[in-house]
Amino acid sequence: MSCPICKGEAVTKYRPFCSKRCADIDLGRWMNGTYTVPSGREEDPEEIAEALDEMLRTSEANEAKKHHS
Incomplete structure (x- = not known):
């Protein structure tokens, strides 16, 4: 088996890579x-916007709790 990064011979310790360097590059x-x-799923801009809004609301609620505690 050859290393997918440099095409050198793979080493068991870093398989499928030949070295730690190539494993780190990957x-x-x-x-x-x-x-x-x-x-395999199309992104729905509406769904993304709703998820972001929910994250912001949750984040703001958590911040408010911190300041009132």
């Missing part, structure tokens, strides 16, 4: 959004 790509997994 992790970094996942974390910064270079890699994505499609959801």
